Amino acid sequence: MLELKNVTKTFGGLTAVEKVDFIVRKDSISGLIGPNGAGKTTIFNLITGIYKVTGGEIIFKGIPIQNLEPHRIAGMGITRTFQNIRLFKKLSVYDNILTACHRNAGYNLMESVLRLGRYKKEERNLRQDTEDLMEIMGLSKWRDHTAHSLPYGLQRRLEIARALAVKPELLLLDEPAAGMNPDETLQLMNLIREIRDRFKCTIFIIEHHMDLVMGICENIMVLNFGRKLIEGPPEMVQRDPQVIEAYLGEGAKLGA
Amino acid sequence: MDWFYIKGILILSGINLMAVLGLSLLTGFTGLFSFGHAGFMAIGAYTAATMGIKLGLPLIPSLLIGGLISGVISLFIGKLTLNLKGDYFCIATLGFGEAIRLILDNVQYFGGARGWPGIPLKIDLWNVAIINVVGILILINLINSRHGRNMIAVREEELAAKTIGIDTFKHKMISLFISAVYAGIAGGMVGYYTGFLQPKMFSMNKSTELTIIVIFGGIGSISGSVLGTLLLTALPEILRAFALWRLVAYGAAVIFIMISRPEGLMGGKEITLKGFIRLLNIRKRSGKAAEG
Numbered sequence: 020m021l022e023l024k025n026v027t028k029t030f031g032g033l034t035a036v037e038k039v040d041f042i043v044r045k046d047s048i049s050g051l052i053g054p055n056g057a058g059k060t061t062i063f064n065l066i067t068g069i070y071k072v073t074g075g076e077i078i079f080k081g082i083p084i085q086n087l088e089p090h091r092i093a094g095m096g097i098t099r100t101f102q103n104i105r106l107f108k109k110l111s112v113y114d115n116i117l118t119a120c121h122r123n124a125g126y127n128l129m130e131s132v133l134r135l136g137r138y139k140k141e142e143r144n145l146r147q148d149t150e151d152l153m154e155i156m157g158l159s160k161w162r163d164h165t166a167h168s169l170p171y172g173l174q175r176r177l178e179i180a181r182a183l184a185v186k187p188e189l190l191l192l193d194e195p196a197a198g199m200n201p202d203e204t205l206q207l208m209n210l211i212r213e214i215r216d217r218f219k220c221t222i223f224i225i226e227h228h229m230d231l232v233m234g235i236c237e238n239i240m241v242l243n244f245g246r247k248l249i250e251g252p253p254e255m256v257q258r259d260p261q262v263i264e265a266y267l268g269e270g271a272k273l274g275a
Numbered sequence: 276m277d278w279f280y281i282k283g284i285l286i287l288s289g290i291n292l293m294a295v296l297g298l299s300l301l302t303g304f305t306g307l308f309s310f311g312h313a314g315f316m317a318i319g320a321y322t323a324a325t326m327g328i329k330l331g332l333p334l335i336p337s338l339l340i341g342g343l344i345s346g347v348i349s350l351f352i353g354k355l356t357l358n359l360k361g362d363y364f365c366i367a368t369l370g371f372g373e374a375i376r377l378i379l380d381n382v383q384y385f386g387g388a389r390g391w392p393g394i395p396l397k398i399d400l401w402n403v404a405i406i407n408v409v410g411i412l413i414l415i416n417l418i419n420s421r422h423g424r425n426m427i428a429v430r431e432e433e434l435a436a437k438t439i440g441i442d443t444f445k446h447k448m449i450s451l452f453i454s455a456v457y458a459g460i461a462g463g464m465v466g467y468y469t470g471f472l473q474p475k476m477f478s479m480n481k482s483t484e485l486t487i488i489v490i491f492g493g494i495g496s497i498s499g500s501v502l503g504t505l506l507l508t509a510l511p512e513i514l515r516a517f518a519l520w521r522l523v524a525y526g527a528a529v530i531f532i533m534i535s536r537p538e539g540l541m542g543g544k545e546i547t548l549k550g551f552i553r554l555l556n557i558r559k560r561s562g563k564a565a566e567g
């Protein structure tokens with residue numbers, strides 16, 4: 020479904036991502052792990068068009084997307100969450116999701132201003148979609164709370180809900196469990212599986228919680244200093260000496 | 276204070292309000308700052324006056340054409356600067372506003388810096404009121420549509436807006452266009468109210484005044500813009516009697532609001548019928564509680 024071919028990204032002299040090849044299969048949950056600064060978020064930024072690749076190709080459903088603008092890529096069915104949550108902070112939970120539903124309506128500016136034609140009917144549908152999504156994601160109770168007033172875990176969940184409003188075919192999650200306790204992480208793990216089954220979307224996830232990654236991913240890519248170290252199913256990745264070293268290396272640094 | 280005087284203040288407020296409403300869409304709802312809106316007013320003013328005087332068009336079509344021309348010109352500025360990162364847009368509007376004024380200063384056809392007298396007086400309280408009511412209704416409808424929500428998303432978090440498929444550039448352009456149309460119509464009304472146009476009426480002071488009103492009323496609130504305009508247009512006029520202290524008092528009032536309510540008068544909220552009824556109910560309930 021998504022294919023990275025020889026993808027490279029440099030910032031001035033710094034090579035953040037170097038010749039990475041990877042395939043995300045349809046309906047799979049794939050993982051992307053690696054120490055801090057390895058280039059994981061940069062890969063998500065390249066896929067979503069926020070950064071332009073320095074070299075290589077990104078192919079989605081057979082179409083090269085590396086030169087498209089972010090909103091076009093979203094329009095093709097790829098959306099994401101951010102490592103440092105980016106909600107519409109001052110808006111309510113409801114408005115965050117409602118805003119993201121915009122693609123499910125087609126009324127034009129004239130119809131908005133004059134409340135004519137498709138406006139009423141489509142707007143009613145958008146509002147229904149929003150209610151449904153809040154219900155599924157367990158956010159109905161928080162409907163009128165502003166996004167920034169929510170506890171951290173719920174903000175993450177709202178960001179996922181907002182992404183789902185776009186009806187993505189490929190959902191990229193950047194460290195969705197960051198800052199969650201083990202209990203919340205477990206809940207999130209189940210939620211991600213449920214989302215895959217219910218919304219029939221493919222999921223690509225960056226995560227540091229190994230339990231979560233190993234628990235739900237079918238295929239994992241390990242990144243270190245911008246390069247792909249290895250790729251494979253969880254059992255294989257877990258046993259790989261290079262991976263252990265990369266992570267131990269970081270652990271040792273942290274300990275120092 | 277006689278009715279004639281109050282009427283004058285109301286008309287002035289109404290003219291200002293039209294420009295403030297437009298700027299409110301751009302700054303309050305889309306998060307873009309402009310320091311050249313007086314330039315859009317000037318374009319609307321001179322175009323509308325030309326339409327009426329030289330082509331003999333009636334008031335409303337003249338104002339609309341003024342607004343439209345102003346909107347079209349805003350699209351050129353937007354096209355050049357709105358997809359650049361940073362504050363290019365803001366700087367460009369500043370330059371634009373000053374450039375328009377300087378150009379008009381030197382166009383003798385419109386009277387140059389001396390001004391253009393003899394514009395027919397066609398603005399009264401009624402047509403100002405009607406134009407503003409229509410302006411407000413259009414804005415409310417726009418804000419409560421997917422287009423308006425997309426603009427708010429641009430203001431709140433542009434990157435996230437893009438990743439949920441919002442064409443942020445397009446929505447900034449729409450917002451700018453509508454905003455400039457409103458400013459142009461407001462400018463047109465200036466000419467037909469005072470009977471006289473002069474480039475220095477549309478200086479950067481005017482642009483800044485409009486931005487102050489939007490922020491004072493509260494970013495992202497239409498009712499805030501209305502209240503802010505009424506207060507900040509009426510206040511200097513009422514204070515005119517104390518000419519010397521006028522600007523001091525005006526400044527003090529603005530500073531007082533910004534310190535006591537940094538989010539502006541309305542703080543992004545709206546005065547709605549529903550909210551008003553809810554407020555009454557709370558009053559009633561607390562009243563009963565006090566009795567019981």
Ligand SMILES: Nc1ncnc2c1ncn2[C@@H]1O[C@H](COP(=O)(O)OP(=O)(O)O)[C@@H](O)[C@H]1O
Pocket residue numbers: 030033035053054055056057058059060061062
């Ligand atoms: N916009 C940018 N400009 C310059 N350097 C960047 C930029 N974005 C990321 N980098 C650098 O690229 C490297 C990889 O960053 P990132 O992808 O965020 O790592 P990860 O998500 O794996 O922790 C880091 O060294 C970071 O400093």
Ligand SMILES: [Mg+2]
Pocket residue numbers: 059060061102
């Ligand atoms: Mg990261």
